[in-house]
Amino acid sequence: MTSANCQSNLWHMRVTDPQAIKALTHPMRLDLLELLATSSPATAAQCARILGVPQANCSFHLRQLAKYGFVEDAGPGDDRRERQWRIVDPRPTIRIDSGGDQLLRRQLEDVVIDRETAAIRAYTAREQDESPPWRQALGMATAVAALTPEEAADLRAKWLSLLEPYLRRDDDPRSDRRHVRYFFAATPLGETR
Structure with a gap:
């Protein structure tokens, strides 16, 4: 993140509308975006089961994300009764410009x-459950x-250039590929002089 923008692996759009940016400041909405980026399309009920939250909460937050163009209706689910949701771009990247606000x-950051x-703490708590090849590759x-x-x-x-080729490729269900989360933060030390 920089003072001018916030970038993650979510969308290929530039967001400048303060209301749309504010819509992203809810953690569940970011959870839903991340989930749909890896498991799209999905119903609110499916999202709720995976995230361990009430379905009504997922439905509300998905509608809010749709209102600002982050997700869209993907048609009815298998039972034809429940709406499915998907992200707008299958391999999204989002660039947010708060316009100096x-x-x-700061809220979004x-x-x-x-x-x-x-997520880092959750992984370190379950790290020993991973196979040796994954434990050696992660951290x-x-x-x-x-x-x-x-x-x-x-x-x-x-x-960012190193990550790009991995963000843009299709998943192969026959491989041992998993979605792996990366977070880069560059923060200067306090002045010592």
Whole structure:
């Protein structure tokens, strides 16, 4: 995240409407977007079972996401009684411009940081349940590097470039591929001079 925008692996659209940005500041809506990005289409009932929340909550939040163009109706489900939802783009990337509204930007950043922190903690709690190949492939990396602003921007661009080919490919159900969450944050240390 930067002070000007917030970027995640969710959509291929630029969001500038403050109301649409505010719609994303609810953690369940981000959970639903992430779920639909990996398991679309899905009904509100299916989303509720996976997320462990009431179906009515999922229905409400899916309608709010649809109101701002983040998800769309995918037609009736198998039983023809319940609506299915899907994300608008199958491999989305979202770029958010708060238009200088620092409070709105901060609200969305706080939600994203809290969600990512919770996901990291949840993984570390269940890490031993993973197979050895997955345990060796996953985990955290931390470092402190001395960089100029230009070098920091270059490093961020390279990191995003490394991820790009993996974000754009179709899933092969016969492979052992799983959705893996990545979170990049570059934060300067406090001045020591």
